[in-house]
Amino acid sequence: MTFYLLQALNGLAYGMLLFLLAAGLSLIFGLMEVVNLAHGGFYMLGAYLALSAVRWTGSFWIAAIAVPLVLGAVGFLLEWEFLRPLYRRTHLDQILLTFGFAFVFSDLARWWWGADVQSLAPPPGLDRSIPLLGTFFPSYRLFVIALGAAMAGGLWLGLGRTRLGAMVRAGVANREMAQALGIDIGLVFTGVFAFGAALAGLAGVIAAPIQGVFPGVDFETLIVTLIVVVVGGLGTLPGSFWGSLLIGEVDTFGKTLVPQMALVVTYLVMAAVLIVRPTGLFGGRPR
């Protein structure tokens, strides 16, 4: 029993990481119908930059704050300089551009940080296991769960209770109508894109002590995040949240119980959800 509870906690921690990734990807898609294929790249860069930042400053916490800000700025530049000129073209052109950036990020990382698997020590104070359920559990993972829950709560309040949030929701549900009300939807999108990049970067920083970072982690993460977004429903925050927790648990239990079939189990869950609800758990009507 304890084994299952601990695995459930591990799955919860992984699910919270996925949520940080899925929230941004899902909102970006909901607003502009652009699948940001560079999203995994932001995650990977977040982890690598955290390594360098910790080496440089000696503090995990400085890295956890500075790296997302830097990647938010990179996301802003990517959207403003490269994506914006493509809005008159098809979505395929826009998606191809983000795919190109995914490769650029991938090669840059391999060139600068090398091809070895690297990992980051948890910050002091969170580097021990604490007694839990008659055994021991890494306190850092509990921190990840708490941080993810806090971010989810903050996002939920920000989207649900603020004017900016109302604008984003209005834009996701009906972009043309939002524009007709005088909302500069392009600016809202730039903001959401940059914010999504920062969240993905934060996920990378937070994940580095658990999962480590290595070449290819960007595309691996992108695929899992896409599965989450499809399962949860595009453009909905509750969908990203519950989809993340579901896939986090399924992946964790899959890897411990049927390791040779772990990825298959995740895909099976996705297929099952799509059969029952083709627009995802929380998705609305297809547009």
Add this chain to the structure above:
Amino acid sequence: MTASLLQVSGLVARRGSVEVLHGIDLEARPGEILAIIGPNGAGKSTLLGAIAGVYPARAGRITLAGRPITGLPAEAVVRLGISLVPERRQVWSGLTVREHLLLGGYHRYWRHRSEVRADVALPQGIFPRLLDLDRRLGGSLSGGEQQMLAIGRGLMARPRILLLDEPSLGLGPLIVREIVHALDRLRRAEGLTVILVEQNVKAAMATADRVAVMERGRIVLRGTPAELLAHPGIKAAYLGKGYEIAG
């Protein structure tokens, strides 16, 4: 008569790859209700959308009080005082009534926060039901309530011209009458100009000062309701026999 507030000349617009408007000339005067009637597919909604900047003009010219607005994006047009209440209302099912109204005043919000908060009283005064529904989600409202909300949201931009696309669609006669009365009061109190697209020709004729008839992307006839009623073709095509203006 006073000079025109909105002047449309030679307007050509597409929707997707199909040209829908083939050269529209139209003017709206301050404080008038101008109705546009015509069969389905005549291009009435496209005309409103093109004026509002939702569909780009391929040719022609639109001016608001002498100032050219052709080619401006929708978010710029609404700032200049033209507010669109689109077909099928386009209410957000996941946003509350109050959020709809505040978003309608969005473009003034950053600079005039308290003013926009106070402005909510205007649509609530015109449609008191919006006050009772304040915290309800758009998706939970009836058709008539959604229409009131859509108009209220459009009024939050403090427009000089309200473009109203088929407000009576799917609504009972009592609610249509309430909306028509509200428009009339707005016109008197605020000097609001309304361009009204309607399938319900009877309601349109009873409300409008002038009427334009559209067919296949062109305006084929224009005049006062009385003039159009005297026109034998119009009466037969749109109103049926035995119709009188008093209705």
